[in-house]
Structures are given as C-alpha cells and as structure tokens.
Amino acid sequence: xxxxxxxxxxxxxxxxxxxxxxxxxxxxxxxxxxxxxxxxxxxxxxxxxxxxxxxxxxxxxxxxxxxxxxxxxxxxxxxxxxxxxxxxxxxxxxxxxxxxxxxxxxxxxxxxxxxxxxxxxxxxxxxxxxxxxxxxxxxxxxxxxxxxxxxxxxxxxxxxxxxxxxxxxxxxxxxxxxxxxxxxxxxxxxxxxxxxxxxxxxxxxxxxxxxxxxxxxxxxxxxxxxxxxxxxxxxxxxxxxxxxxxxxxxxxxxxxxxxxxxxxxxxxxxxxxx
Amino acid sequence: xxxxxxxxxxxxxxxxxxxxxxxxxxxxxxxxxxxxxxxxxxxxxxxxxxxxxxxxxxxxxxxxxxxxxxxxxxxxxxxxxxxxxxxxxxxxxxxxxxxxxxxxxxxxxxxxxxxxxxxxxxxxxxxxxxxxxxxxxxxxxxxxxxxxxxxxxxxxxxxxxxxxxxxxxxxxxxxxxxxxxxxxxxxxxxxxxxxxxxxxxxx
Numbered sequence: 001x002x003x004x005x006x007x008x009x010x011x012x013x014x015x016x017x018x019x020x021x022x023x024x025x026x027x028x029x030x031x032x033x034x035x036x037x038x039x040x041x042x043x044x045x046x047x048x049x050x051x052x053x054x055x056x057x058x059x060x061x062x063x064x065x066x067x068x069x070x071x072x073x074x075x076x077x078x079x080x081x082x083x084x085x086x087x088x089x090x091x092x093x094x095x096x097x098x099x100x101x102x103x104x105x106x107x108x109x110x111x112x113x114x115x116x117x118x119x120x121x122x123x124x125x126x127x128x129x130x131x132x133x134x135x136x137x138x139x140x141x142x143x144x145x146x147x148x149x150x151x152x153x154x155x156x157x158x159x160x161x162x163x164x165x166x167x168x169x170x171x172x173x174x175x176x177x178x179x180x181x182x183x184x185x186x187x188x189x190x191x192x193x194x195x196x197x198x199x200x201x202x203x204x205x206x207x208x209x210x211x212x213x214x215x216x217x218x219x220x221x222x223x224x225x226x227x228x229x230x231x232x233x234x235x236x237x238x239x240x241x242x243x244x245x246x247x248x249x250x251x252x253x254x255x256x257x258x259x260x261x262x263x264x265x266x267x268x269x270x271x272x273x274x
Numbered sequence: 275x276x277x278x279x280x281x282x283x284x285x286x287x288x289x290x291x292x293x294x295x296x297x298x299x300x301x302x303x304x305x306x307x308x309x310x311x312x313x314x315x316x317x318x319x320x321x322x323x324x325x326x327x328x329x330x331x332x333x334x335x336x337x338x339x340x341x342x343x344x345x346x347x348x349x350x351x352x353x354x355x356x357x358x359x360x361x362x363x364x365x366x367x368x369x370x371x372x373x374x375x376x377x378x379x380x381x382x383x384x385x386x387x388x389x390x391x392x393x394x395x396x397x398x399x400x401x402x403x404x405x406x407x408x409x410x411x412x413x414x415x416x417x418x419x420x421x422x423x424x425x426x427x428x429x430x431x432x433x434x435x436x437x438x439x440x441x442x443x444x445x446x447x448x449x450x451x452x453x454x455x456x457x458x459x460x461x462x463x464x465x466x467x468x469x470x471x472x473x474x475x476x477x
Contacts, residue, residue, distance in 0.1 A: 076410050076471045078433060106409065106471050137435070142372050143470050145336050145435035219466050244296050244407070245427070245466045 029131070033148035037063040038138045042150035043116075044130060045169065046162035047123035053090060054154060055169045057118025058082055058134050060111070066140045067112045070098035072216050074108035074223045077143070080136035082117060086129040087154060089119035096175035097256055097264035098214055100223070103141060107223035109214055116172040121154070128155035177256045177266035183234070187253050187269040189242065194221050194253065196269065198236040205231040208259050213238050216254035219245040249273070297406050299463045303415065303423040306402040308364070308395040311380040316362070316393050323419050325359045325454065327447065329391065330366060330403065332373025332411040333383050335470035336435040341412060342387050344437040347429075350447055351390040359451075363391040366403030368475030373411065374398065400474040410469030416450050425450040427465030434468075 031042040039061040045054035060068050060080065069077040082093060096115055101108045121130065131151040137143050157165070183201040187194065194215070205211060211231040215221050221240040228239040236257065253271055258264045297303060303326075307317040318326065329347070331338050341347040351361050365380070367373035375383065380394045397403055406415060406426075416425035430443035446465055453460045 076469070078435075078468070103471060104474050104476070105404075135434075141471075141473070142334075143336060245464060247462075247464060 029149055029151040031150050031152040033134075033150060035146040035148065036138070036144045037066045037140070038068070038136070038146060040134055040136070040146075040148055040150065042130065042132050042134075042152055043165045043168060044121070044152060044154055044157060044162075045165050046157040046159070047121075047128070047154055052124065053120040054123055055118050055165070056084070056087065056089065056121040056130055056132075056154075057094075057116050057169065057172075058132055058150065059114060059116050059168070060136065061114045062112065062138050065112070066138050067101055067108070067110045068115070068136050068138050069108060069110040070214070071095050072109055072214070072218050073137075074101070074110070075106035077108045077110065077139065078137040078145075080117065080134065082119075083133040084119070084121075085131040085133070086151075087121045087123055087126050090122040091120055093117055093119050094172075094176055096172055097177055097258045099261075100212065100214075102224075103139075108139075109223065116168060118169060118172070123154055127153075129153050175264065177264040180257060180265035180267040182267060185267065185269050187271045189249055189271055192242050193227060193239050194242060194271075196236070196238040196253070196255070198238070198257075198267070198269075200234040200236075203233045204259065204265075205236065206233055210258075210260050211236065212258045212261075214256045214258070215240070216256065217250055217252075219243040220250065220253060221246075297415070297423050297426060299423055299426060301423060302421050303417045304402075304405040305421075306397075306405065308397055308402060310393040310395050311377040311384070312393075313377065314393075316395055318417070318421070321360045322421050325354075325419060325451075326417040327354060327359055327361045328406070328415040328417070329361065329363045330406075330408045330411050330413040330472060331363050332365065332367055332470060332473065333375070333387075334372050335411045337469035338411050340435050340437050341429060341440070342389070344440050345388070346437075346440050346445075347412070348387065348389050350429075350445070354451065355390055355392055360393075361391045363389070363394045364397055364402065364408075365394065366397040366400045366408060367473040368398055368400060371473035371475075372470075373473055398475065400472070400477075403472050403474060408472050410467045411472060412469050413467040413472070414447055416447070416454070418454060424454060424460055425463050426467075427462075428467045431465075433466070 033040050041059045044056040047054045069079045071079050073079050098109045135147045137145050181201045183199040186197040226240045230237045252268045254268045256266050305319045310316050355361050412429050414429050418424050430445045432439040432443035450460045
C-alpha cells in the first residue's frame with residue numbers, strides 16, 4: 001500500500017517535471033518502448049522539398065491475443081491518445097478501420113495485431129524534433145494501461161528508414177476509411193433504435209461477403225450484432241438498439257462501413273427528428 | 275457458394291442482451307441477497323429507509339487501483355457511511371478470474387487499504403451484476419431511501435487510469451449525493467462507467 005502511494009507520488013512529481021520543460025529541451029528519448037504486452041514505436045518520413053507534410057505516426061504492436069482500442073472503444077476500454085510536441089501535427093489523427101472484439105458479454109471496438117495511428121506533420125519552420133506522449137490501454141481479458149514518451153529527429157532519419165516508414169504509411173493508408181460514395185441517406189432515432197438507410201452512388205455491396213458498420217458516436221447504440229442489416233447492390237439498411245447510456249440525440253451519426261475486412265468508408269448523417 | 279452474396283443478418287435480438295436487465299433511473303432498483311465477507315446475508319430490501327451506494331470492484335483492476343491507491347474510494351466510503359448511507363462493495367468476478375477473493379482476503383484488503391464499506395458482498399455467479407448490467411470496475415449506483423435508482427455510471431468524469439486525474443475530475447458520486455441531500459434533481463444521473471470489464475462467469 002505504501003509502495004503504491006510512493007509510486008503515485010513519484011508519478012505526480014515526474015509529470016510536474018515534464019510539464020515544466022520548454023519545447024526546445026528534449027530528453028534523449030528513444031523512438032521505441034516495450035511495455036507489458038505491447039511495443040510502441042514512433043516512425044516518420046524524412047521531410048523534403050517534395051514532402052512538406054511528412055507523415056508521423058505511432059505503431060502499436062500488442063502481443064498476440066491482446067488488443068488496443070478504436071476512437072470509440074465500445075462497451076469498455078479507452079482509446080489510445082497521442083500528444084505531439086515539437087513538430088506539430090497538422091490535422092487529426094488518422095484511425096484505420098477497427099474490428100469488433102467480443103469479450104464475455106461485452107463488445108469492444110479495436111485492433112489486434114499491429115496498427116498504425118498517424119498524422120501529417122507540419123515540418124516547416126521547426127527543428128525537426130518530434131516527441132510523442134503516447135497513452136494506451138492494452139487488454140486481453142484483463143487490461144494494462146501504458147504510457148511512453150517517444151522521440152525522434154525528422155532530419156536525422158536516413159533514407160532506408162524513411163523508405164521503410166513510407167511503405168508502412170502507404171500500407172496503412174489503404175486501411176483508412178475513404179469518403180462514402182453517397183447518393184442519399186436517412187438516419188432516424190425511434191422506438192429505441194437507430195435506423196439507417198444508406199444509398200450509395202454505385203453498387204458497393206454486390207458480390208461481397210461481409211459488411212460491418214461501426215458507429216463512431218460514443219454510446220449512441222449498443223455494440224453487439226445489429227437488429228437488422230441488409231446490404232444489397234447499392235443499399236445498406238441497418239438498425240441497432242440504442243445504448244442505455246445515450247443521454248441526448250446527437251445531430252449527426254458518424255459511421256465507418258467496412259467491406260470484406262479490406263475497404264472502409266466513412267460517412268456522417270444528420271439524424272432526423274421524428 | 276454463390277458469388278453474389280447478400281449479407282443478411284436478420285432481426286434477432288443479440289441473446290446476451292436479454293440476460294441483462296436494464297436498470298432504469300427513477301425506477302425501483304432490483305432487490306438482491308448476497309453473502310458478505312463475514313458470512314452474513316445482506317439484502318438490498320433490508321436497507322429500505324436508507325440511501326445505498328453500490329460499488330462494483332476488482333482489486334486488481336488498474337482503474338480500481340487508481341481510486342484506492344489515491345485513497346479516493348476510501349474517502350467516499352467514509353464520508354457517506356458516516357452519514358448513515360449504506361455502502362456495499364460488490365465483487366462479481368467468477369472464481370478463477372481477476373478480482374475473485376475469499377472472505378479472508380476481502381477482509382484483509384479492506385483493512386490494508388483502510389477501506390470503509392458497510393459490507394463487501396460476493397456475487398461469483400454474476401447474477402446480481404447482470405441484474406444491474408454492471409459493466410466495469412468501478413461501476414457506481416446510488417439508491418435512495420425508497421429503493422429507487424437515482425444514479426448509474428462512472429465514479430467521476432475523467433476516464434483514465436491516472437490518479438493525477440482524480441482532483442481534476444467531477445466526482446459523480448459526490449455530485450449526485452449533494453443533489454439528493456438538497457432535494458434537487460441529479461444533473462447527470464446516467465454516465466458511461468469506465469474501468470475494467472467485470473469478470474463474469476461464462477453463462
């Protein structure tokens with residue numbers, strides 16, 4: 001018990017110290033960290049005249065059978081967080097499409113195996129030093145929170161490391177949701193359900209084996225099998241029970257639609273008041 | 275197997291949802307009877323006339339450790355039990371799963387952590403947890419003197435495992451209890467609980 005208090009005091013003190021650092025002073029940190037059941041690695045492309053917005057990201061490698069979470073983690077869990085220092089990330093963190101992870105009676109949304117979360121960096125007018133404060137929760141059935149401060153210098157990345165990073169970013173780029181080719185769509189909240197009627201401008205659902213829909217809004221709907229799902233030609237009908245933790249009706253439902261675990265689309269639909 | 279496959283998942287209620295009653299704010303909280311760490315039976319009904327706070331717990335969960343390690347949970351327990359509120363710590367971990375403890379271990383933990391629940395209750399079958407749809411540890415419920423559920427959700431507003439967040443967060447238990455004491459409506463009676471999933475027995 002006393003050890004826990006001492007550790008907690010140390011943790012608070014350590015955070016105080018790092019909070020008072022100026023942007024220019026970077027501890028000689030590594031770009032990799034190994035912690036219980038996960039390895040995290042900061043990777044980046046070398047900036048150049050052709051590459052003014054190099055990509056910078058964190059590769060999460062949970063141990064086999066362990067997973068981290070999507071931006072909406074589902075019933076339980078916590079999404080990983082990355083705070084950038086030094087070189088600024090221009091724009092939001094990019095999230096590859098997730099998977100459903102059932103555990104006992106709950107369902108989470110996340111990633112087994114390796115996943116890359118990244119952003120485009122604004123490398124102009126900066127020293128090229130990047131520091132990422134990474135926090136995560138990695139779970140199998142039990143969960144272990146983790147935290148690491150990773151750093152690297154964009155200008156010190158050699159060609160082969162940069163090419164390797166580019167290859168990884170390009171690979172994960174294909175797992176990002178692209179804009180859904182929308183013709184029309186309707187979203188309604190009624191009778192304790194969220195009902196979606198989505199019409200694509202081309203027959204997206206022809207000859208596919210698996211269609212999954214992930215709602216990004218936290219606790220709008222439950223996370224198990226939808227009440228109804230029909231995907232045919234260019235039409236997707238989807239209904240799911242509202243979450244008991246839903247407190248108000250949001251204006252938009254944001255969703256990611258994944259086809260055959262390989263191609264993903266995102267869309268935001270205004271919710272009709274009925 | 276035809277190529278042109280239309281994936282049709284027809285309307286079937288996801289079975290496990292049926293086994294979880296939804297408890298509703300403003301409605302009667304489900305009664306239960308569980309054995310405590312001193313071998314005595316405790317029921318919710320016997321406390322009618324008093325406010326009752328339910329705390330789902332698992333001493334090895336990092337989120338529970340956050341609150342106990344910082345003495346936050348103990349402070350809440352003391353504050354409210356001293357006012358005559360009944361505080362029930364409930365362990366729904368199945369045998370062999372994280373958080374499951376014997377009566378002896380539970381009493382040892384209470385004393386070594388300076389905890390002050392009125393009782394620690396064992397629910398290894400998970401029946402009571404499921405009746406309350408308890409999802410995480412911690413997961414907090416507040417029941418008024420009439421047996422009505424008034425609060426269901428997180429202990430506070432910052433879902434993290436970092437104890438440094440405790441003083442920065444709104445403590446939902448304190449806020450709810452203050453509203454009840456003032457005879458006012460609880461502003462946030464239902465919040466998303468955060469923590470480790472309750473380690474239920476497989477059904």
